[in-house]
Amino acid sequence: MNFQQLRSFREVQRQGFNLTEVALALHTSQPGVSRQIKELEDELGIELLQRSGKRVLGLTAPGQHVLPIIERLLLELDNLRRASDDYARADHGLLRIATTHSQARYALPAAVRDFRALHPGVQLHFKQGGPHQVAQQLLDGEADLGIATEALAQHPELLTLPAYRWTHCVLVPKAHPLALQAQAGHALSLQALARYPLVTYERGYTGRAHIDEAFAQAGLNVDVALEAMDADVIKTYVELGLGVGIVAAIAYDEERDAHLRALDARHLFADNLTRVAVRRDAYLRDFVYAFISTFVPPLTRAVVEAARHPATLPDLKCA
Numbered sequence: 001m002n003f004q005q006l007r008s009f010r011e012v013q014r015q016g017f018n019l020t021e022v023a024l025a026l027h028t029s030q031p032g033v034s035r036q037i038k039e040l041e042d043e044l045g046i047e048l049l050q051r052s053g054k055r056v057l058g059l060t061a062p063g064q065h066v067l068p069i070i071e072r073l074l075l076e077l078d079n080l081r082r083a084s085d086d087y088a089r090a091d092h093g094l095l096r097i098a099t100t101h102s103q104a105r106y107a108l109p110a111a112v113r114d115f116r117a118l119h120p121g122v123q124l125h126f127k128q129g130g131p132h133q134v135a136q137q138l139l140d141g142e143a144d145l146g147i148a149t150e151a152l153a154q155h156p157e158l159l160t161l162p163a164y165r166w167t168h169c170v171l172v173p174k175a176h177p178l179a180l181q182a183q184a185g186h187a188l189s190l191q192a193l194a195r196y197p198l199v200t201y202e203r204g205y206t207g208r209a210h211i212d213e214a215f216a217q218a219g220l221n222v223d224v225a226l227e228a229m230d231a232d233v234i235k236t237y238v239e240l241g242l243g244v245g246i247v248a249a250i251a252y253d254e255e256r257d258a259h260l261r262a263l264d265a266r267h268l269f270a271d272n273l274t275r276v277a278v279r280r281d282a283y284l285r286d287f288v289y290a291f292i293s294t295f296v297p298p299l300t301r302a303v304v305e306a307a308r309h310p311a312t313l314p315d316l317k318c319a
Helices: 003-014 019-026 030-044 061-088 101-107 109-118 131-139 177-183 208-217 231-239 286-295 301-308
Strands: 049-052 055-059 093-099 122-128 145-148 158-166 168-173 198-201 224-228 244-248 260-264 272-279
Touching (some): 003 019, 003 061, 019 030, 055 061, 101 109, 101 122, 101 231, 109 122, 109 286, 131 158, 131 272, 158 301, 168 177, 168 231, 177 260, 198 208, 198 231, 224 231, 272 286
Parallel strands (some): 093 145, 198 244
Antiparallel strands (some): 049 055, 158 272
């Protein structure tokens, strides 16, 4: 038995039992993948895959049973490599950060700049996607650190820690009636917003749930003219007059977005919490802790380790 056999079997499940995609992911040939899995089955003495001719249909019952064991073995192999690298190549390596576009574009630049100044030997790789993709990349061991507002807290295998709270703002062209009303001192209301088409985030992104909840609780039906993952896309279509934009307040820059007016919406929509996440059972190299504390200074290594291993906390009893 070897690790390549284990990787081939794991990847078959990840790639939806498409051996061509498995071969591409592992940089090998399709016959090579089939051979690796057949050798693993022969050594274990069980069939792992359901087959119909040359097609793979799914996992057998034994295959479903051993898959989590194989995933743990491969995770521990990765942990071993990271642990050894911490000693052999202390401040060199690759830090893989899974995050959304909004975080990468607006929240992370200062942290990346400061981290790179202190750790020039560490290469950063952003793996951008939706919140559920961020969570899955962590679960699959394809990322060392995840940063997102949605989805991360839904997975018990992940340790999630609070990073920062943020609110939404409303964006309109400067001559828009809502901008003129704000200029006259009138507070923005959900009823006023509902009179216009809206341009905002896709469902499941960047606090969209809180936007929908606010209108639903007020009994208001709204016309969402356009949904996008990217605040820059939203701003583009607001400038074109497609509708009123609702974006993360951090995405508005007065100089860069000079053609738009930002209206305070903190009183309309609930606050949002961005989290950082790691796999509970993954080995974290020193520079992972360093990046977390650079991005969120209160999350020192001691705080993160205490959260990962709560049983190690001292027993504080009142005298």
